[in-house]
Amino acid sequence: MTTTEAEKTGTPAQPQNAAKPVVWRDPAAKPFVKIEGVTKVFDDFTAVDNVSLEIYKTELFCLLGGSGSGKSTLLRMLAGFEEPTSGRIIIDGVDMAGIPPWERPVNMMFQSYALFPHLTVEKNVGFGLRREGMADSEVKKRVKEILEMVQMGHLAKRKPHQLSGGQRQRVALARSLVKRPKLLLLDEPLGALDKKLREETQFELINIQEELGVTFVVVTHDQEEAMTLSTRIGVMNQGEIVQVGEPHEIYEYPNSRFVAQFIGSVNMLEGTVVVDETDHVIIDSPEAGCMIHLDHGISCAPNQEVHVALRPEKIIISKEHPGTQDNCMQGTIEDIAYMGNMSVYRVRLNTGKEIRVTQPNFVRDMGSRLTWNDNVYLHWQIDSSVVLTV
Template sequence: MPFEAKPEGAVLPVLEPGYLSIRALRKEFDGFVALDDVTLDVRKGEIFALLGGSGSGKSTLLRCLGGFETPTQGTIDLDGQRINALPPYQRPINMMFQSYALFPHMTVEQNIAFGLKQDGMARDAINRRVGEMLELVQLGKLAKRKPHQLSGGQQQRVALARSLAKGPKLLLLDEPMGALDKKLRSQMQLELVNIIETTGVTCVMVTHDQEEAMTMATRIAVMDAGWIQQVGKPDEIYEQPANRFVAEFIGSVNLFDGVLDEDLPEYVTVRTPLFPAPIYVAHGITGYEGQPVAFALRPEKVMIGKDEPAGDTNKAQGVIEEIAYFGSHSVFHVRLPSGAKVLSNFANSQRWASDGLTWGDTVWVHWRDNDGVVLTS
């Protein structure tokens, strides 16, 4: 397939060699480029998430780190050691698979001890290490059980203990919550983070679940089509998306196309046919007047009410078309005369708090000067 230019607006990491240092990594499969010039640094002791949809390249990158795929070009260094040419069994890396891959005929303690026995560790040392791992994951009372006698969360902790038993320099997690139901997944996310942070191991996890990445990771790399679109802390990724792809991929967002009307160091204004009033943003950007842009506004930043707000900017009148109730909050779909739809999250902080607004009501939507982001790509 022909090579494409990198998408404008993709934010690449600063080249500061980390504990795990990936440089210009490329992986091709019969002419298909799965990873294209991936450069990334992971700090020692952090939980780093590779987040993206199907075909984004996140799993291929994880398999390259584990030694299950050989990069077409580029380098991978871990703790100052070049590991590109090392087979999986020689890398100081362990991987916990989505299926957990526990041995069904072995007990919990035998599963944890397996890798240590393969390394020829003395029996007494193995027993001590297995005991430490059982205590870490709080499964000492279940040491003699076999995997089929455990819950999904318990199986996950056994798989994690086995992965940590050898004291790897890098732990790889492949969709760690994929086999759990939603309620257990939420509980295990924080539990898994606590266990990993207790050991101090550096961790790279792959997930397509935004909530999982935002909850567990110290930093996130958002991937698409083999490229890294943005790297940052969860709040940075959410509040300051680098481009349209990131804004739309992470959470819900209102996106309005327009052009820069004024571009000054102190503020910018965006004109769009979707709103009768201009959009005012209380800081400058790197752009030019007349430049096509998109204005990204998270629904929870949009205020809604029947009274017209003060000021001449950042507001529009419309009609409530739909109301979606989610328990903790409701999402109001407000249709503007231009045809544009604005989503507004309304926190249900009181029982029946939204009784004052209903379908068909004419309302005003508005937001503050720093609530949105102007995207130039």
């Protein structure tokens, strides 16, 4: 597993959802899903490249990556729809080599939902149970329970074409959960929903997962969705998992430029390390037009070229000089986007570098706001940026 910044410093960050047991921090805990050196090759293309990962019971783990990163292929190997070219997948202590999908303690919810159009909601949900030969009375009991849980009991007699996108998504989720799998795999489960419904459904999904205690593995390309849903995130790129951590760790302590730029918005400033002590670093950044001062040391060669990642919301923008030379850039506002709850500023520094700044809109008075072509200062605290050497 990738070492997180919290593990390096010995001061683990607080979990996004404090109600969830933080089992992955317990050195004695045994992983529920263990992926050991898994590689998947299609002809001459390596879709998944030597991935090792541990997922713990009751986690809601997100595999996050762009198109072609290998996340869906890894999910399909967990489900048994693809066999690894090399490596092992162990679920609940059992090696899954050669075990077909229908014999694994796993269920999968597909992005398309794949509901039977000619069956009602309750018959869609109970289909798998009936195929297994379960008694009709038990099928009805389980179906009723799970439909009430996903708030679809009142629509049990409807057919898929009579439902909204969000309702179909809930039926697909109910069908996946009704068999009580130990592990539920979800491939872009909310991708077909509009933004507002997707946000609402994210929290419903979290509540259902917590109530049932089923381990979820979710594949998504949506960074915001991964940050909202997950206990931990595995960021994938070109078939590899490049960082694993809690949402807070991934966002605040990215381990590379790729992760910093993939998760949220970030400004990258190039510079040269001129001071590297155990408790602080000073970087000379000509494109920032100032010295950049950080409150921690790094391990690098003398005079090494590095990148400093600075999130837009960490920057303070003002017309007045903050009274410090370090961590202080000067420029002109070129563009402003008013987003309601916040404003986004694109500032052209005197050095020519463009910087993005976000600022919450605390007041309604438009007259007090910064405007186009204002000369401004941008400054930030010494603990607000991260040095990246890769």
